[in-house]
Amino acid sequence: MASAGKAEKKRKVLVLVENLPSPFDRRVWQESTTLHAHGYEVSIICPTGKGYEKHYEEIDGIHIYRYDLPLEAEGAKGYLVEYSAALFHTFRLAWKVLFRHGFDAIHACNPPDLLFLIGGFFKLFAGKRFLFDHHDINPELYEAKFGKRDFFYKLMVLFERWSFKTADVSIATNESYKRIAIERGGMDPDKVYVVRSGPKLDRLRQLPPKPELKKGAQYLVGYVGVMGAQEGIDLLLQSARHLIVDMGRKDVHFGLVGGGTSLEQMKQMAADLGIAEHVTFTGRVPDQDLLEMLNTSDVCVNPDVANDMNDKSTMNKIMEYMALGKPIVQFDLVEGKFSAQQASLYANKNDPVDMARKIAELLDDPEARRRMGEFGRNRVINELEWVYEEPKLLAAYDRLFGEPNAARPAPMQPT
The missing domain is CATH 3.40.50.2000 (Glycogen Phosphorylase B;)
Structure with a gap:
């Protein structure tokens, strides 16, 4: 399998996530630890949070760089401030990771759908690969929060499309998201991989009731x-x-x-x-x-x-x-x-x-x-356990790095 040889090449990945700190974000942490276990060197940039206040730490071999956000946004103006600060700090820390550890690819987890700006910059000027991990459908999220399809809703649709256009490969959490990537995002179906957020049973332990x-x-x-x-x-x-x-x-x-x-x-x-x-x-x-x-x-x-x-x-x-x-x-x-x-x-x-x-x-x-x-x-x-999703994640990475025997994604199934 192509992924087995990663220990020699030591591919390096930078994961960007804005809405939760690592390792608190379960999906991001499962993806990161899976990549690390298969020979990738992984760094993460994310915000601080309760219990995760350190600006740098290494956990299970993964480098985590965190930044402080000025507020936890509620209204539209709050999100503008939060996302602007997040983009600034993420871009700043990406340079730190580049010089300290290096990276071959950026793995960007939305929201927001603005991380393509950073992925696109390093793709254009440094030849890095860009993978878009589609966690939330932001146009629908905006409508759910504010109850309207106005100029900003249309802007969300535009940002989403640019994220897919910038991506070399994208990951969807289910078949509904894959359909959006193809139909609304204009993504090549062969480059969209469904990787569900399956739980890990070694963490979700059955315990006696209290x-x-x-x-x-x-x-x-x-x-x-x-x-x-x-x-x-x-x-x-x-x-x-x-x-x-x-x-x-x-x-x-x-x-x-x-x-x-x-x-x-x-x-x-x-x-x-x-x-x-x-x-x-x-x-x-x-x-x-x-x-x-x-x-x-x-x-x-x-x-x-x-x-x-x-x-x-x-x-x-x-x-x-x-x-x-x-x-x-x-x-x-x-x-x-x-x-x-x-x-x-x-x-x-x-x-x-x-x-x-x-x-x-x-x-x-x-x-x-x-x-x-x-x-x-x-x-x-x-x-549904995460063990069934790991091969799909690794197949997406094989495709990202152009491995000749990269597994193709399974065709869409009706939900």
Whole structure:
């Protein structure tokens, strides 16, 4: 296999990521450690974050350079400031990496879709290769955040297209994203590789439940993810209120793991709905705390709002729930349904009352919970674990470096 010979050539890769620090970003870290294990020298440039304040450190042989962002953006002006600062620091640190370690290729993970400016610069003036790792569909993300298709939406579409035009190879997280790369991005289908964000079971360990996390309730409903607008936490809280107040289910507690710009707002909303004592917001916590909450949960939920963005996106939380053998309730979304299949019940789109009913249905049916959890875990073990995605990532890199026996991407399958 072409990748096996990388130890001799020692190909060098620079990974750019803006929205999360490494190694906290699971997908980026799995990609980076996979490349390192197959003989690539990997450097990462990313922002600092809680628990990841060092501006440089080496972890598992990977060089990580971090920069401080002036703020965590919410509005359009905030994003302009954040992304401008991120581009400046990323470009500055790319030169440091070039002179200190060197790199043959840039692997840029969006958002934002502006990293092609840096990839394109080094491709044009230094002969480096450029791989675009399409994590989020930014035009749809903009519409989900701001509810309009205005000039800035069209600008997002333009930036996305330029990212694909600049890329020698692109990676999509699912078939929906691959279709966008080809149809909207104008990418050659042979240069688009689907690499799903499969979980690693050595990290997502099944642990004994901790009953104290239920706060005296019989059942725990778990959530892990960002506390932001398009994640539908407001819908989840409305669902919790219907379950607890309208349906009289005082035997349920909700454990919500994750940070984000809307965290304090969501805490206030829980208080306003009169359910604060039935909801625990942990904020961003270490892996051990996250695992304890999910392992203790009887049902896990994904309240992502039904919109173009979420309909086409594969959510890591779904895979994590399945890896831990948890039954799921989520809204009826294309990629969410493709991932979970029989491991989930599907509520009517953006309907918190129906979500509450589906949660209650599962809480009252332990056999269904067991069956669905077992189905989900087996699907991860046999089909979706990261080990099945590693060859696809390496094939994309073989293509990037022009290896003669590079595996071609599989044809698109219907989602």
